[in-house]
Every structure is written in C-alpha cells, then in structure tokens.
Amino acid sequence: MNNYEILRIGHRPERDKRITTHVALTARAFGASKIFLSNPDSRVINSVEDVVNKFGGNFKIIPTENPKKVVKSSSSLIVHLTMFGLPLDDILDDIKSSEQDILFIVGAEKVPPWVFESADYNVAVGNQPHSEVAALAVALNSISPISYNTKFDGKISVVPSATHRVMHEED
Amino acid sequence: MNNYEILRIGHRPERDKRITTHVALTARAFGASKIFLSNPDSRVINSVEDVVNKFGGNFKIIPTENPKKVVKSSSSLIVHLTMFGLPLDDILDDIKSSEQDILFIVGAEKVPPWVFESADYNVAVGNQPHSEVAALAVALNSISPISYNTKFDGKISVVPSATHRVMHEED
Numbered sequence: 019m020n021n022y023e024i025l026r027i028g029h030r031p032e033r034d035k036r037i038t039t040h041v042a043l044t045a046r047a048f049g050a051s052k053i054f055l056s057n058p059d060s061r062v063i064n065s066v067e068d069v070v071n072k073f074g075g076n077f078k079i080i081p082t083e084n085p086k087k088v089v090k091s092s093s094s095l096i097v098h099l100t101m102f103g104l105p106l107d108d109i110l111d112d113i114k115s116s117e118q119d120i121l122f123i124v125g126a127e128k129v130p131p132w133v134f135e136s137a138d139y140n141v142a143v144g145n146q147p148h149s150e151v152a153a154l155a156v157a158l159n160s161i162s163p164i165s166y167n168t169k170f171d172g173k174i175s176v177v178p179s180a181t182h183r184v185m186h187e188e189d
Numbered sequence: 190m191n192n193y194e195i196l197r198i199g200h201r202p203e204r205d206k207r208i209t210t211h212v213a214l215t216a217r218a219f220g221a222s223k224i225f226l227s228n229p230d231s232r233v234i235n236s237v238e239d240v241v242n243k244f245g246g247n248f249k250i251i252p253t254e255n256p257k258k259v260v261k262s263s264s265s266l267i268v269h270l271t272m273f274g275l276p277l278d279d280i281l282d283d284i285k286s287s288e289q290d291i292l293f294i295v296g297a298e299k300v301p302p303w304v305f306e307s308a309d310y311n312v313a314v315g316n317q318p319h320s321e322v323a324a325l326a327v328a329l330n331s332i333s334p335i336s337y338n339t340k341f342d343g344k345i346s347v348v349p350s351a352t353h354r355v356m357h358e359e360d
Binding site: 033034036037040041043044046047048069073100101102103104105106107131134135139140142143144145146147148149151152153154155156159165166167168170175176178179180181182183184 | 244276306339350355
C-alpha cells in the first residue's frame, strides 16, 4: 500500500492554529502516516498528539525549519494541492497508477514559487477558493483505497450509532 | 438537481472564526446554495461575501439566532455530520436515491442532543476525530454529481495551470 505524507507550509501560529490542527487530524484519519509542519507550534502538536494517544495509530507530527529540504530529500511523488493547479479529475489516473509514495504539500494563503516548481503535480480540487482541509480530504479520499475507513487501535473508539453519541473506552 | 444547504451550529466567534469560514467556502465551492450560521459573526460573513463578490455565484450566508427553528421549518432531508454517526458508505445509496433537498448540519465541538434527534441521518465520514470541513467536503463530493466542479460567473477566475498561479480578471 502507498504511504502518504503531508507537508504543511506557511503556518502562522496565531492565525492558522486550528486550521493546521484540522489539516493534521484529517491527514491522520484519512490514512496518512505523518505531517511535516513548517513553523513549529506546540499547541498544534499537543492537540494532535492528544488525539493519537487516545484514538491510536502511529501518526507523527514533525516540526521542520526547512520545508524545501523536506521536499528535495523526499523520494515520493510531490503533489501540491492548490486552487491554481490542474483539475484533480484530469490527473487522478496518473497519480493512482504511480507506485510511488506521495508527499502532499498544503499551503496557507500564499505559497512561494519554489513549491509550484518542485511539485510533480500542481493539483486543484476545483479552482475556487475554499479550504486546504477540504482539498486534502478529497484528494486523499480520491487516491487512497482505504481513506477515512482506516482502522485505529486506540484506548478510545466510537461505536457508530444512528441516534446518539457512544464511546468505548478500554479499562 | 437537488439543493444543498448547511446549518453551522455552535460557532464560537473567537475560536471558530476561520474554521467556520472554511466550512462556508467549502459549502459554496462544492455547490451548496446557502449556510445558516448560529451565533452571527461579521468577520466570517465579510470573508465569505468578499469571495462571492469576486468569484461569483449566489451563495448566501444567513445569520440565525434559532438553529432549531431552521431545522423544524425545513422540508429538506436533515443529514447531521458527526463522528458518532453511521458510516457514510452504508447510507449513501439511501441519501442519493432521495429526491429531497438536503440540509447538512455541522457542529463545532459538542453538539446538543436535539441535533441527533432531529436528523433523518446521523452520518460519520469515518469515526475518528478530524474536521467538519473535511466531513462536509467528502459528504458533498459523495452526494452531489457536480461537487467541486460547480461553475461560477465571477469577475475573477482561475486559469488552471500545471506550473504557476494564473488569474483572469474582467475589466
């Protein structure tokens, strides 16, 4: 099975704290193994590690001061998610037929030119402004065969219910 | 074609400003017609209206003090997106075969019991904690035939590119 990693660039601690947390939790829930976070932010790291401790899995959040180096030293297919890219539907078959692992890059507001230049694919989940959380969720869901049905082994798990909130907690 | 609306409940202005903005922009980009926002927040409204003014369409953001009334007076199928619900994949066919419009409810952290009770379906996009932005994007993408390929008529549009940022702006 392919391995999926995320690089979150341009994180601005005050402004992006919760969006970056949602990016990371979506990455984990949809089967990615790790996220590199430029501009470390202990609150984001704590929130994500708290979910991993309770709900399981091996998802890692890795601070980096040098996102360009993460890209240059990666042997994965580099897929930059951007509203300026080519339609996901047009290049989905190419990406899915690759046997490489994938490093997804998701930026905050304005991404530096080197990101476009380093990417194997600049991919748009629609060409409208919306959300890097939505773009990552749809991209992972379109590419990964398991996606949001990834299984975890946590102390806490949800018991799916048609009517109310049910959790199972190990003693 | 079905009409899709969103009800965002439990919005906390300080904490949720950017997440709620992403929920609204995702709703618009994926073809929904409007979002009801409990606890009005002028910064969210301004951000969303700014995107509509530039990028087009008729998406509306409607403040409400009474989200329960929005649900009770709606004739749409009520689909509450929650990590505690039944798997999306198990009830997708039921939802898609309905000819009703759909009102999606997306909450912030903890949702009151009446939401579970009022919903025709409590639906989980995976039973892991992740993001209401991701859940809404995947649900709309699974249900709507057009989804993120919805066309808009704005003054500004993106020219899809494999390599860089290109915008078209009307004179």
